[in-house]
Amino acid sequence: MAVTGYFIPSVNLQGAGCVQEIGNRIKSLGGEKALIVTDSGLVKLGMADKIKAFIEEANLKAVVFGGAEPNPTDNNVEAGLKVWEEENCDILVSLGGGSSHDCAKGIRLIAGNGGKIHDYEGVDKSNNPLVPLVAINTTAGTASEMTRFAVITDTNRKVKMAIADWRITPSISINDPELMVGLPPTLTAATGMDALTHAVEAYVSIDANPLTDSAALTAIKLIVEYLPKAVANGANIEAREKMAYAQFLAGMAFNNASLGYVHAMAHQLGGFYNLPHGVCNAILLPHVSQFNLIGNAERYSDIAVAMGENIDGLSVNEAGQKSIDAIRNLSTSIGIPSGLAKLDVKEEDFEIMATNAKLDICQFTNPRTATLEQVIQIYKNAL
Numbered sequence: 482m483a484v485t486g487y488f489i490p491s492v493n494l495q496g497a498g499c500v501q502e503i504g505n506r507i508k509s510l511g512g513e514k515a516l517i518v519t520d521s522g523l524v525k526l527g528m529a530d531k532i533k534a535f536i537e538e539a540n541l542k543a544v545v546f547g548g549a550e551p552n553p554t555d556n557n558v559e560a561g562l563k564v565w566e567e568e569n570c571d572i573l574v575s576l577g578g579g580s581s582h583d584c585a586k587g588i589r590l591i592a593g594n595g596g597k598i599h600d601y602e603g604v605d606k607s608n609n610p611l612v613p614l615v616a617i618n619t620t621a622g623t624a625s626e627m628t629r630f631a632v633i634t635d636t637n638r639k640v641k642m643a644i645a646d647w648r649i650t651p652s653i654s655i656n657d658p659e660l661m662v663g664l665p666p667t668l669t670a671a672t673g674m675d676a677l678t679h680a681v682e683a684y685v686s687i688d689a690n691p692l693t694d695s696a697a698l699t700a701i702k703l704i705v706e707y708l709p710k711a712v713a714n715g716a717n718i719e720a721r722e723k724m725a726y727a728q729f730l731a732g733m734a735f736n737n738a739s740l741g742y743v744h745a746m747a748h749q750l751g752g753f754y755n756l757p758h759g760v761c762n763a764i765l766l767p768h769v770s771q772f773n774l775i776g777n778a779e780r781y782s783d784i785a786v787a788m789g790e791n792i793d794g795l796s797v798n799e800a801g802q803k804s805i806d807a808i809r810n811l812s813t814s815i816g817i818p819s820g821l822a823k824l825d826v827k828e829e830d831f832e833i834m835a836t837n838a839k840l841d842i843c844q845f846t847n848p849r850t851a852t853l854e855q856v857i858q859i860y861k862n863a864l
Contacts, residue, residue, distance in 0.1 A: 485690050487737050488629045490616075492653040495725065497718065500617055500657040503532060503574070504539025510613040510652055512572030514542040516565050518585035519576040520549045523619065528660070532576055532617060544568045549577065549584035552641070552751045552758065554634040558587035558598045565592055573614040575651070578672065579623030579632075579758065582616050586631040586649040589614055593648075598633050602642040604842060607649075616651040619660045621711070621724035622672025622759055624679060624732020626654040634752055641748035643842045650736075656729060658721035666712045669724075670815040671759030673708040676700065676728035677808070678762040682741040683734035685773060685780045686846040690738065697734035701787040703727035705811065712815045741847035743769045746856065748841055749834035756824050763817040764824075768863045769847075770805045774798065776849030781805070821864045831860040 494502060507515055515536055519529045524547035536543040546564045548557050565573075565588055575585035587598045593611040594601075601607060616626035625631070631644040664672070677700075683689060684697040704727045710720035746769070747761035774781055781801030785792050788807040792800035818824060835856035838844060844851070851859075 487692060488647050488650050489733060489736065490627050490651045490654045493627060493729070494653070494655045495729070497657060497659050497722065500532070500655055500660060501535055503535045503615065503617065503655065504541055506615055506653050507536060507541055507572055507574070508539060510572060510615070512541065512613060514544070514568065514570045515572045515574045516561070516568065516570040517543055517545045517574045517576055518549055518561055518588065519545065519547050519581050520551070521547045523547070523577055526663070528619070529576060532574065536574070543574070544570060549581045551580050552634050552755050553580045553584040553587070554636050555598050556636060557584050558591065558633060561585070561588045562591050571612065573612060575614065575616045575626070576619065578618070578620035579625040582623070582625035582651070583631040583633060585614060585616070586644070587633050589649060590646070599635060599642065601644050601646065604645045605647060607646050611648050613652040615653045615655065617655045617657070617660070618725070620664060620668065620672040621661060621721070621728040622675035624676065624728050624736070626651060626656065627729060627732050628736040630736070632748060639752050640837055641752040643748060645842055656725040658718055658725050661721045661725065662716055662718065664715060666715065667816065669712050669715060670708070670817060671757050671763065672728070673704060673711065673724060673815070674763035674766070674812060674817060675759035676724070676731045677704045677811070678743050678766050679731035679735040679740070680704070681766065681770065681784060682743055683731070683738040684784060685777045685848045686738040686741060687848055688738045688846045693734040693738040696730040698783065698787045700727045700730035700734065701784060703730070705788050708811070709815055739846040740843040741769065741773070742838065742844050742851060742856070742859070745838040745841035745844035746834070746860065748843070749837050750821070750826065753830055753834060754824065754826060760817060760824070763812050764821055764863050765859070767805050767809045767812070768859050770808065772851065772855065772859055773847065773849045774801050774805070821860070826864065828861065828864065831857045835860060
């Protein structure tokens, strides 16, 4: 029997108002001066200053680095590391969605192990213990606030480097739905579909296990019910809270079962075109699922049931197809673009992107093996 590992932060806070505990949580980790890694948007909105004030109320110090870009780059990591060193910080706080969390994880790796972020592409490349990281989430999608994964763009190669390292799992995660209320409908939709993709890919992964299965199916049920409500009314605090739970559960699933070709291919779209990760996942998900169906039809049948579909009297393949149709319908209903052409993706780039996708660590747990030509065809189908 294969050995199964299970990775999750030591402490995970959920619920309205829980972000106000940030100061005490930093103290519990022995921190005295925090580097808050975030993006320029949250700086402009004043959210970074709000978190800084919570930290300072606990008689601690904090410095803000607002240079985490969407699809964070190696340059972002280097710039953040420079602030970390100049300010003599001793603990990291990431604030935002996946971009902020991944950038902070990159800074954390180099602060503890030296070198360049490129040295850590792949699986478990670090050797030394890392400084503490408290990850405060403001979106319901990536689950990067609780995973051992980070994705950083190599600006020279135009490739998203996938980093999987148990040491970069945040020390503490914080999911306060009150911080998610202002997320616009388009971002709510994209991040929510990112979470759905995590749950689906983890459930059909060849490394799935009973622990990840339970989390994935529960996440799918919650997303189907509450994502449309969160898109329709961002101030619906119940929908925001349930989506925070859903994306966290999806994170628990893929953090341990890994992912598949949706992410392997989406990473290339992000690296080449700097496109929104959640939108790329949402567009690719039904097409990769269609390709995967013969590899694990029973599991796609389970997904159909979790999405509320009636599969009575259907064959396993027919039931699995219902899940793919349901994914397409959900995407359409919340305004996800219908294809990659809407994002100005060019067919001439498919071969190099497909080549890179076949090197991405996420593809190793896909339920069906794909040739280069088949990956190219999936891109074409999604166009």
